[in-house]
Amino acid sequence: MISYEPLWKTMREKDITTYQLIKQGIDKKTIHNLKNNANITMLTAEKLCRILNCDISGIVAFTDITTAKSNNESS
Numbered sequence: 001m002i003s004y005e006p007l008w009k010t011m012r013e014k015d016i017t018t019y020q021l022i023k024q025g026i027d028k029k030t031i032h033n034l035k036n037n038a039n040i041t042m043l044t045a046e047k048l049c050r051i052l053n054c055d056i057s058g059i060v061a062f063t064d065i066t067t068a069k070s071n072n073e074s075s
Contacts, residue, residue, distance in 0.1 A: 004034045007059040010052050024051050 011017070018031050025047060033040055048059050 001063045002037050002039070003061045003063055004037055004059065006057060006061050007034060007048065007052075010054055010058040014052060016052060021048070021051060026051070 011021075021031065022028060026044065030040055030044055032038075045056060045059060049055060052058060
């Protein structure tokens with residue numbers, strides 16, 4: 001399972017808004033996908049890393065789907 005929680009954390013730390021991402025070429029539909037943990041292209045991931053001056057771990061985390069399910073069930 002893909003989580004973009006690291007992206008939002010990195011953006012908060014660097015004081016970068018989604019508006020700034022859009023101004024730098026990230027499509028509004030892509031922002032929607034990111035908010036919903038949907039797939040993005042590697043080109044987009046590369047753009048985000050360049051904009052945020054971070055590596056891939058600064059924008060995405062891969063979680064075990066069984067762990068994610070059990071965490072949601074216990075909530």
